[in-house]
Amino acid sequence: MSWRYGDQTAVHGLPIGATQRAAVGDAVRAGDVIAAGTTCGSSVRIAAARTLGVAPQDLGRVMRVPPGAEVERGAIIARTGRRFARAVSAPFEGRLVHVRADGDLEFAPIVDRWSVRATLDGLVTASTEASITVVGRAWALQGVAGYGPDAIGELAVAVDGPGDELPPSRVDVRQRDRILVGGGRSGPEAIARAHACGVAAVVAGAVPAAGLRVMYGDDVSAHGDPTRGDVPTVLCLLGFGSGPLPVSIFAPLVALAGARASIHTASARLFAFAPPDACAVDLRMPALALVADWAAVRPLDWPAALSGEIAFPSEIAAPAVGTPDGPIPAANVLPFSADRG
Amino acid sequence: MSVATATGLAATVDVAHEASVRRIGGRIDGADLRVVIGAPLRLAIFAGREPARLAAARAAALGACADVVATFVADARVSFVDLAATLRDARPDAVLVVAGAGDPGGVIDLVEALRGGCAGQPQPPALLVVADEPVRARIARSAAPLRVEAIAGRSGAQAHDAIVGRLREIRRGGEDVVLRDEAIESAARCLAGATARITLVVDVSGASTSLVLATESSVVLAAHTRLGVGSGADRIVARAGLERVRRWIPRAIDAPALLERVFNRARWPDAIPPSALTLAIEMSLAREAIAQLLREAERAGLAVGSLRGAAAIVCTGELARFPRPAQTVIATIDAIGPLGTLLVSRERPDALVAAGALGSRSSETVGVTVEPLALVATLWPRRPTSVTVTDGTGTVEERVARGALFLVKTSGPVELATGGASERATADALALGVVVDARGRPLELPLRDAERLPALGRWYAALATLPSEGVAS
Numbered sequence: 001m002s003w004r005y006g007d008q009t010a011v012h013g014l015p016i017g018a019t020q021r022a023a024v025g026d027a028v029r030a031g032d033v034i035a036a037g038t039t040c041g042s043s044v045r046i047a048a049a050r051t052l053g054v055a056p057q058d059l060g061r062v063m064r065v066p067p068g069a070e071v072e073r074g075a076i077i078a079r080t081g082r083r084f085a086r087a088v089s090a091p092f093e094g095r096l097v098h099v100r101a102d103g104d105l106e107f108a109p110i111v112d113r114w115s116v117r118a119t120l121d122g123l124v125t126a127s128t129e130a131s132i133t134v135v136g137r138a139w140a141l142q143g144v145a146g147y148g149p150d151a152i153g154e155l156a157v158a159v160d161g162p163g164d165e166l167p168p169s170r171v172d173v174r175q176r177d178r179i180l181v182g183g184g185r186s187g188p189e190a191i192a193r194a195h196a197c198g199v200a201a202v203v204a205g206a207v208p209a210a211g212l213r214v215m216y217g218d219d220v221s222a223h224g225d226p227t228r229g230d231v232p233t234v235l236c237l238l239g240f241g242s243g244p245l246p247v248s249i250f251a252p253l254v255a256l257a258g259a260r261a262s263i264h265t266a267s268a269r270l271f272a273f274a275p276p277d278a279c280a281v282d283l284r285m286p287a288l289a290l291v292a293d294w295a296a297v298r299p300l301d302w303p304a305a306l307s308g309e310i311a312f313p314s315e316i317a318a319p320a321v322g323t324p325d326g327p328i329p330a331a332n333v334l335p336f337s338a339d340r341g
Numbered sequence: 342m343s344v345a346t347a348t349g350l351a352a353t354v355d356v357a358h359e360a361s362v363r364r365i366g367g368r369i370d371g372a373d374l375r376v377v378i379g380a381p382l383r384l385a386i387f388a389g390r391e392p393a394r395l396a397a398a399r400a401a402a403l404g405a406c407a408d409v410v411a412t413f414v415a416d417a418r419v420s421f422v423d424l425a426a427t428l429r430d431a432r433p434d435a436v437l438v439v440a441g442a443g444d445p446g447g448v449i450d451l452v453e454a455l456r457g458g459c460a461g462q463p464q465p466p467a468l469l470v471v472a473d474e475p476v477r478a479r480i481a482r483s484a485a486p487l488r489v490e491a492i493a494g495r496s497g498a499q500a501h502d503a504i505v506g507r508l509r510e511i512r513r514g515g516e517d518v519v520l521r522d523e524a525i526e527s528a529a530r531c532l533a534g535a536t537a538r539i540t541l542v543v544d545v546s547g548a549s550t551s552l553v554l555a556t557e558s559s560v561v562l563a564a565h566t567r568l569g570v571g572s573g574a575d576r577i578v579a580r581a582g583l584e585r586v587r588r589w590i591p592r593a594i595d596a597p598a599l600l601e602r603v604f605n606r607a608r609w610p611d612a613i614p615p616s617a618l619t620l621a622i623e624m625s626l627a628r629e630a631i632a633q634l635l636r637e638a639e640r641a642g643l644a645v646g647s648l649r650g651a652a653a654i655v656c657t658g659e660l661a662r663f664p665r666p667a668q669t670v671i672a673t674i675d676a677i678g679p680l681g682t683l684l685v686s687r688e689r690p691d692a693l694v695a696a697g698a699l700g701s702r703s704s705e706t707v708g709v710t711v712e713p714l715a716l717v718a719t720l721w722p723r724r725p726t727s728v729t730v731t732d733g734t735g736t737v738e739e740r741v742a743r744g745a746l747f748l749v750k751t752s753g754p755v756e757l758a759t760g761g762a763s764e765r766a767t768a769d770a771l772a773l774g775v776v777v778d779a780r781g782r783p784l785e786l787p788l789r790d791a792e793r794l795p796a797l798g799r800w801y802a803a804l805a806t807l808p809s810e811g812v813a814s
Binding site: 043101106128 | 359360420421422423425426429449453456457458459460461462463482483484485572574575576579582583596597598600601602603604605606607608609610611612613614615616617618619620622664665808
């Protein structure tokens, strides 16, 4: 979970209806459009093979436009014969979305267009109808959960300290297209305001879970919710509720402020595009503790020391770690880089 | 209570939890068997128009502990584009098609949408088809290039077993492991066989929940889901609703504060509840995981009523590891809502799961030891009645009125007689005692906090459930 500079891989899922996409080997920069396509309305079914009198498997031979093509109303989609021709034409302006196994066609009107942007500077290593994979070198910070669409922008620190909460008053339109670092906690008011001001994304130690429900719906989960709609992009680095950032995480964020950056929400990672020596990373990462009745995550800025087995108020007896606020179960203390599922 | 003796098996089993592994057995260099939750399996269901087909598909998904990410019926009036987009976003690992002779048209529309939405994926889903040969052939023609697998089995039960077997194979990912749900089923069979009782095993772990009812000869009902008190906790909230979880907590906690704690727990593998509040949250999550699984089983047409009539309930996983026996007992009876008189027991940490894993790989009798906790008598008397409890210290008679919940602590072997019935329930020494539950079925909680909290406080206090600071404070 800590800062790391090196090769990164990001898989970008595509909606259906891609009309163009980057090819394997293409060099891309974060923010470049790597795929574009159309959003289609309800499709109509056109009996093509039966109308033309050909076997379904022979339909491809007589088609004049390939599957996926956009055509004008009345355009010939498939045709047979010369003197006594039989043809299938487009009933309206739209897109040939699918050729069925029985030789019928699904044809749909175009209602919108979409594009998918790269979140890494690098090379396209795989390109299919469903996803495009980009590999490139960048600074990367792994969070616990990402929400909303991928985001690209300039990294900016909007708080004074690693434990501060991002106040809504610190967010305005001057931060448009930036990725804001929101300290130990960013509430839904600040995130909603940031989204309204055109801020690309908010990165914070923690976000109140109830706020996530307000923004992303009641079925939002603790495991992230990458979406494509017009909703804010949020990256939780430590957990939910409140989570003061360790200095060893916050300091590189400050050092990288001004650099191009991106958030890949599906993998909950922040990428920053800067030279390898742009910041110094403290390799001694603090452990993280789940404290305050599970309502917050805190970095332990001192070496965690086991204090033997004790009985907690819940009457569970377990090995404990001593902290200034009292002992906490050792199981509730994890290395910063631990896999948290 | 030792219900069987191991004969020749001295294997060591590793039982995986969220992030840790507990070794059961003597070896220190490695284990003979591994019990794992298994990879999550995202399953889409395409069902024929008959409701029974949809129910059968859902039952198979529950039997295999699959996450159902999309469900469509053959006559779904959804456009091709919407279907394809939904299936693309759902990213199913497998698609279960259950169709009859009259369904091919509708099902083929769904399969075409699947092809349109998912054929381009790096790992396109496999189609598991339960249908007669002509229907299957038509589906296969529409599905290419997707892989179609015919599910064998003439009867519904055979097909169910075949689907469950295949889906479990996918979850194992080619590894030589025993899935936790398999182990639980095997353990239930072993227990029912050894005790000659219809036994319900209730397993709630961090990432999964299982209900398995077994008789001496076979598993009657098995339902598994990826809801749990750990990494599966946020799924309980998403599926059942936050309010259902909150209603069981015997102290005032607002919804945002609870959600925070549930989300943090979901992302903290093997976390321990240090306080009475967090323990109450974990108990509440366990209750709702079981209750939600019961609701899903009912929707799948499984005979949920038979679970409530089991003569014995054995709790495993996190449910069995609450510090006080009363916590395990009250969470279980609140969630299941059992009828009649039954014995509630719990496993020693992971012992039953390990024994079940051994039993699933061997025809030998496997030794299983469980700890009896309480005899639970569920009553709903028209007029006040009495229960008579006889144990090592003598006989106690208690009056029972509607709405009552109380505990009679016992020592040594116990005999329980309810009302004027001549039938008596007996048990060996119980860790908790006899619990008399006359709260009625289904158990209803008041909606308003002002009424609900005192009611919960009374119930918790009756069984001395939580440490004193946690009760209705």
